Amino acid sequence: MGMSKRRLPEFLEEHGADYRRIYIVGVALGGDAERLSRTLSSLRATGVKVVWISSIPIEAPHKKILGSLIEIFETKAKQGLFNGALVKATGEYFKEDVSDVMPFAKEGAAIPKSVPRYHDLISAAMYAYRNYRDEETYSAAIRHLACKVSEEAWSDKCREAVAHYHRYGGRELVGDSKAVKDLRERINLVAASPDARVLILGESGTGKETVALQIHTRSQRRNEPFLAYNCASVAPQLLESAFFGHEKGAFTSAESKKPGLFELANGGTLFLDEIGELPLEAQGILLRVLETRRFMRVGGTVELETDVRLITATNRHLPAMVRDGKFRADLYMRINVATLDIPPLRDRPEDIARIADSWWLNRFYRHLSDEQKAALAEYSYPGNVRELFNILERAIVFKENDFSKLIAEHRQINAELQPEPETAECGEALPDNLDEAIRLHVKNVVDKNDGNISRAAVALGITRTTLRKWLQNSRS
Known part of the structure; x- marks a missing residue:
């Protein structure tokens, strides 16, 4: 008691x-x-x-x-x-x-x-x-x-x-850094509003689905379904069927009726990852169901109602995509009621040992040694938490207790994956003005990374916040 x-x-x-x-x-x-x-x-x-x-x-x-x-x-x-x-x-x-x-x-x-x-x-x-x-x-x-x-x-x-x-259980936001504590507070705040839509920002591997799940489990919807879906995982022409389902015979391979995500998640939470990868046509379809809370299965004639909390996530800079005409401004406003920004692991190195130890503890019911945790903390993890877990999986597969050796091998693998440095094109004229030269260079790096702010920030050696400020200032 x-x-x-x-x-x-x-x-x-x-x-x-x-x-x-x-x-x-x-x-x-x-x-x-x-x-x-x-x-x-x-x-x-x-x-x-x-x-x-x-x-x-x-x-x-x-x-x-x-x-x-x-x-x-x-x-x-x-x-x-x-x-x-x-x-x-x-x-x-x-x-x-x-x-x-x-x-x-x-x-x-x-x-x-x-x-x-x-x-x-x-x-x-x-x-x-x-x-x-x-x-x-x-x-x-x-x-x-x-x-x-x-x-x-x-x-x-x-x-x-x-x-x-x-x-x-076991899918929790682990860490004691100030950044994680602040993020937990914001999660609790948005979870208290069970209908508010949330946009989660963060690099690949930071745990955006984990944050979405934490919002769900702390909300009034926690006993209802939680569905996660990657918008980049299906061909654009199949997205409408994925969202809303289809009737039997709606298309050649539709041999039976199938419910879609908005039907399956009814009453609960729907998490759409990689929302920035949605083609414009699919964005319009999504916008309508968010505005009306109604939809029809593909090939159907009856409108169905849906009551879901929508949480979206991306590692791209959506405001820049809106300005470039690649993302609808009205959809951006609909999904961005509350924003949560997940810090990359390199910005909170004090959490590395705790995250690794928690993962190991849940798997083997025992702690990592102090030496193993110290070795893990010496690496910056450009792939974030996902990369950390990959290293721990390698330790299991190869029965390697010397984590310093494991990290050294992992650094070598990563070095081999890095592209050769590019050289400037002959005859390319650079502006005389330093600010303009910086603006041009930043724009080129962002373009080369397909508008992905996280990857561009890593390439430039700056934080995402700094990069966003540069982009905003360059357009003002």
Whole structure:
């Protein structure tokens, strides 16, 4: 049950004798230490065992007073879904002999596969509490563990939490940098408006779909569908069918009726990635459904209603595309109610070790070594989080524990992929004015990168924000 440290002594005085064993999980042992000491002494005299489990170290004065009256387990794990404190709790409840689990909890080694479903329950409860402040699910999970409730007897609330965690858990925005903290705050703000359309900006591999998913799971639509679709993944002539579905016989290969994205995502969230790749004709089709919330399947005659929250993403500079006539201004205004800009990994290097360790922990239930995390932090990751995960996958495939060696090999691979530097064309005249020369050079680099601001910024060696300012100033 949920409880504050202030109420803990009072609860133990009134109800402690009703239990044979009491687990204090995640509650700080603060407050009136003397009163708590008297209560624990009385309970100990009647044979009640009290175990305190948390990843927050107990304060020295309280530890001196209470240390002899309770069993204290202080884990080395700082945070994470599978931290040592929770492993210890699981071991206490579900193992006859906890000694075979304790070494794994303390040293961060792999957890035996004999308790996976209980870890699912704990992880789901923590996910629900951390993301939705769902104290009911968290408390129910602790009660199930304390009473050794079998999986078949879990409450519907806990079953739903585990199912939700299986679907969305592990896809979180990881990091403690100021940039990520600011982004989380903005995610919470836009999630609170379940109908507001959001445009996510960021380089390839930064995790735009993850951010879209975080918006969905924090919104009132979180129990409804979340569909993600890459607009660059299908031929332009098939986009209308992808968006709205088709009736049987609508075209040669339409052998049966098929619902589209706006129908399948009804009530939930539709995430359209690479929105800048939509051809103009498809942009007009999308604009109409956003304005009317109605559509017809291809080959159909009946209008259907849709209620979806639209989240879009791109790594291109849409305002420049609007000025060049490649993107509709009215559609841009429709999708850009709120904008979230994801910082590239090179702008938040302090997050690299945390992201890698979280990925490794979810895969193997153990932490990376300090040496491995330090080696990973020495690289800039032009491919962002996706490239970081690729390196970790290579470590698994080649069973390579020396991450410094792994990074060196990866640098060599990347160097071989880089194009040869271009030389200036003979006779090409450059403006005498320095500002004009800079403007021309910036424009040429942006054009060579097909208007992709992220790639152009990397080529120029500047940030996307700086590049956008240059582009705006050059047109003013």
